Amino acid sequence: MSVLNDDFLWGGAVAAHQFEGGWKVGGKGISVADIMTAGSASENRTITDGVLDKKNYPNHEAIDFYHHYKQDIKLFAEMGFRCFRTSIAWTRIFPKGDEKQPNEEGLKFYDDLFDECLKYNIQPIVTLSHFELPYYLIEKYGGWRNRKMIDFFVNFADVCFKRYQNKVKYWMTFNEINNQTGYNNEFCLFTNSGIKVKSGENAEQVMYQAAHYELVASSIAVRHAHVINKGLQVGCMIAMVPLYPLDSKPANIMMAEKAMQKRYWFADVHVTGEYPTFMKAFLKKKGYTTDVTHDDLINLKKGTVDYLGFSYYMSKTIKATDDNPEYEYDDYKNDVQNPFLKVSEWGWSVDPEGLRYGMNWFNDRFHLPQFIVENGFGSRDVVENGEIHDNYRINYLRQHIIEMKKAVLEDGIDLLGYTPWSAIDIVSAGTGQMEKRYGFIYVDKDDEGKGTLARLRKDSFYWYKKVIESNGQELD
Ligand code: P53
Numbered sequence: 001m002s003v004l005n006d007d008f009l010w011g012g013a014v015a016a017h018q019f020e021g022g023w024k025v026g027g028k029g030i031s032v033a034d035i036m037t038a039g040s041a042s043e044n045r046t047i048t049d050g051v052l053d054k055k056n057y058p059n060h061e062a063i064d065f066y067h068h069y070k071q072d073i074k075l076f077a078e079m080g081f082r083c084f085r086t087s088i089a090w091t092r093i094f095p096k097g098d099e100k101q102p103n104e105e106g107l108k109f110y111d112d113l114f115d116e117c118l119k120y121n122i123q124p125i126v127t128l129s130h131f132e133l134p135y136y137l138i139e140k141y142g143g144w145r146n147r148k149m150i151d152f153f154v155n156f157a158d159v160c161f162k163r164y165q166n167k168v169k170y171w172m173t174f175n176e177i178n179n180q181t182g183y184n185n186e187f188c189l190f191t192n193s194g195i196k197v198k199s200g201e202n203a204e205q206v207m208y209q210a211a212h213y214e215l216v217a218s219s220i221a222v223r224h225a226h227v228i229n230k231g232l233q234v235g236c237m238i239a240m241v242p243l244y245p246l247d248s249k250p251a252n253i254m255m256a257e258k259a260m261q262k263r264y265w266f267a268d269v270h271v272t273g274e275y276p277t278f279m280k281a282f283l284k285k286k287g288y289t290t291d292v293t294h295d296d297l298i299n300l301k302k303g304t305v306d307y308l309g310f311s312y313y314m315s316k317t318i319k320a321t322d323d324n325p326e327y328e329y330d331d332y333k334n335d336v337q338n339p340f341l342k343v344s345e346w347g348w349s350v351d352p353e354g355l356r357y358g359m360n361w362f363n364d365r366f367h368l369p370q371f372i373v374e375n376g377f378g379s380r381d382v383v384e385n386g387e388i389h390d391n392y393r394i395n396y397l398r399q400h401i402i403e404m405k406k407a408v409l410e411d412g413i414d415l416l417g418y419t420p421w422s423a424i425d426i427v428s429a430g431t432g433q434m435e436k437r438y439g440f441i442y443v444d445k446d447d448e449g450k451g452t453l454a455r456l457r458k459d460s461f462y463w464y465k466k467v468i469e470s471n472g473q474e475l476d
Contacts, residue, residue, distance in 0.1 A: 002409050003471060009123065009417025010468040011083035012076060012424070012440065013374050015130040015175065017059050019426040020089060022066030026105040029095025031132040032194055033059040038432035038447060041346050045432045047190055050135070056449060058427045058434065063443045064453055065424075069113055071455065075441055076423055077120035079461060080468035084122050085373050085419040086113075087130035087175070088160055097134030097152050098141075102159045114167040124168050125373065125419065127237060128157055128221070130175035131191040131429060143194025144210035147291065150217040157221035158228070165229040170416070172309045172373070173218035176239040178266040180207050191429070208288040215269045216296045219303030235307040235371060236270035240358040242351075243329075246319040246336055255320035259329035260361075271308065271366045273301035307416060308362055311374030312400075315341070315354035346378055346436060352399035359407040359415075369414040375400050376421035378428065378436040381458065388442050388458040397460070398475045405472060420464075424455070440464050 017033035030051060038058045039045035048055060065072055076084055090097065092106030114124045133143060141148055157173070180188045186203055189195045193210040197203045218236065225232040243263065245256035261278050268276040274297075275283070283289050317338040320327065341349040359370060377396035381388045397420060407413045425439035434445050440461040445451035466474050 003473065004405065004408060006471065007082075008415070008471065009083040009125075009371075009419070010472075011081045011085060011122070011125070011417065011419040012079075012422065013085035013125075013419040014065075014422050014424065014426055015127065015132070015429070016087045016089035016092075017062070017130070017132040017427075018422075018429060019062045019065045019424065021060065021062040021064035023060040025066060026092060026109055027095055027103045028089065028106065029091035029097070030135040031089065031091045032135055032138065032191060033132050035135060036191075036432060040431060040433060040447070041436075044187065045430075047196070058432045058447075058449065061449065062427050063425065063445060066109070068453070068455075070116055072424060072441070073113075073116045073120065073122065075455065075457070075461075076117075076122060079440060079465045081120075081122050081423070082468070083125050083170075083417055083419060084117055084423060085125040085127070087127040087132065089132050090129065090156055091132065091134045093159060094134060094152070094156055095136075097137035097156075098148075100155070107159075107163055110164065111167075114164060118167060123170070124164075125170045125172075125371075125417075126160070126164070126168050127172045127175050127373075128160060129153065129173065133194040135194075138194040138196075144192075144213050145195055145206065147213055150213055150220065153214075153217040154220050154224065157217075158224055161221075161225045161228045161232060165232060169231060169233055170307075170371070171225065171232060171234045172237040173221055173234065173305075174214055175237045176311060177211065177214060177218075177237065177270075178263055179239045180211060181262055187430075205286070205288045208283060208286075209291060211266065212289050212292060212296070215266065216299050218270065218305075219273065219300045222303035222305055223299070233306040235309040236267060236305045237309040237311070237373060238264065238267045238270075240310045240312045240362070242315040242354050242358050242361065244315055244317045244338065246317055246338075249320075251320040252318070255324075255327050255329070255334060256318055258327035259318055259334065262329045267308065267362070267366065269300060270305045271368060273304045305368070307369040307371055308366060309371045309373045310358070310362070311421070312355045312358055312372060313375065313421075314349040315351040315357075316349070317341075344378060345380070346431070348378070350377070350396060352396075352403045355400050356403040356407045356411070359404075359413050360411055363411070363413050369416050371416040372404065372418045374419070374421040376438040378438050380435050381425075381437050381442060383442065383444075383456065386456060388456060390458045390460050393438075393458070393460045394463045397464070401467065401472060401475060 245252040422438040424441040425443040
């Protein structure tokens with residue numbers, strides 16, 4: 001029987017703002033994550049005007065990886081991680097975001113972190129922008145509403161590529177660039193692009209213009225990376241949430257197709273360097289992207305990505321409505337329950353086969369190596385005598401690894417690696433909770449911010465260690 005390549009990158013993933021803490025240490029500036037309060041499954045996080053007194057900002061301390069990194073990386077090594085995906089907090093390197101010179105103390109922190117990984121032969125995999133823009137850039141420039149952001153991002157990327165080129169080979173530019181469309185898009189417009197939608201404003205229009213600037217910034221960063229060091233591999237990062245038609249009614253099939261276009265055109269631009277025809281037609285009809293220059297189009301074409309990084313948690317199912325002959329996807333109107341799938345406490349469906357489907361869908365279009373950089377199950381965990389029996393998490397991951405292997409071994413997809421979310425328990429991006437846990441390692445901290453921060457190995461820790469040791473053969 002064929003098996004995965006020996007150099008398959010098994011690991012785990014996190015993002016700086018969700019686990020580092022140390023929000024004011026080492027000259028770090030305030031990021032968008034630092035002004036978001038804790039929410040819950042039913043209550044959204046609020047975005048406050050700067051840091052206010054007496055509010056619970058879970059990202060300020062998070063799990064304090066900043067002061068625990070040696071201990072935590074040792075645990076990752078114990079599991080046998082071959083790689084570790086994290087992000088570089090932009091505000092550690094450029095506290096305000098528009099400085100010309102980087103903050104040496106911030107750069108030094110990531111040197112130490114990456115060296116600690118490399119000591120155990122763990123390859124760092126790095127995202128440049130993962131929901132942690134400098135807040136100053138939002139106040140002063142309006143975030144990605146502003147074309148100037150391209151220069152600030154590219155400067156940040158250049159500094160990182162130059163500094164860490166011998167420690168980090170695989171990079172990604174913008175985390176889940178496509179989640180600004182569809183589900184909860186105003187929240188994502190803030191976390192991804194630092195944009196607060198004004199009343200009376202067309203959020204969709206703002207999003208398309210901001211996404212254009214981000215795609216141009218990404219393409220310039222990719223081109224620069226290759227000039228700095230030919231060995232660097234820079235990918236995009238797309239949230240793959242397949243949108244299935246509810247049934248075989250042609251209108252529902254067409255609705256799902258148009259919805260997939262609306263959510264995944266970002267990947268077309270990243271990979272081909274061009275806007276796909278359906279998107280050109282849509283933008284023309286709406287008159288949305290008014291600021292697109294000739295140079296932008298050249299940049300997009302010259303900076304196509306080396307691989308396709310993506311997250312996969314769930315699929316969604318949709319149905320057309322009669323009042324929408326042009327099939328403009330609106331998740332609030334079109335999303336329906338999939339009668340075949342169960343959902344988690346947070347309403348996320350569990351659909352292992354959707355992972356294989358998504359990988360095939362990407363592969364049919366793009367013919368690029370892929371990297372599963374997030375996949376996991378958010379759940380409450382119970383500690384009993386210092387043990388955590390999280391078989392629900394093991395089941396979820398096992399089923400997804402089985403489908404991933406089919407995609408590689410039966411469908412022939414070139415897959416670089418698999419970094420489940422999350423290497424260790426961290427603050428949820430969507431809800432700000434600690435109790436929506438994804439980790440192999442439990443962290444003693446609750447939603448009120450109380451706890452000793454002690455680390456405990458869950459059952460899934462020992463299970464995943466065996467999976468890696470056997471290169472994905474032993475999944476029981
Ligand atoms: P949390 C939406 C849909 C799928 C994944 O999410 C998403 C989002 C946006 O919240 O985000 C990714 O923590 C993201 C991570 C995040 C993870 O999924 O809300 O890249 O930062 O933590 C899980 O449960």
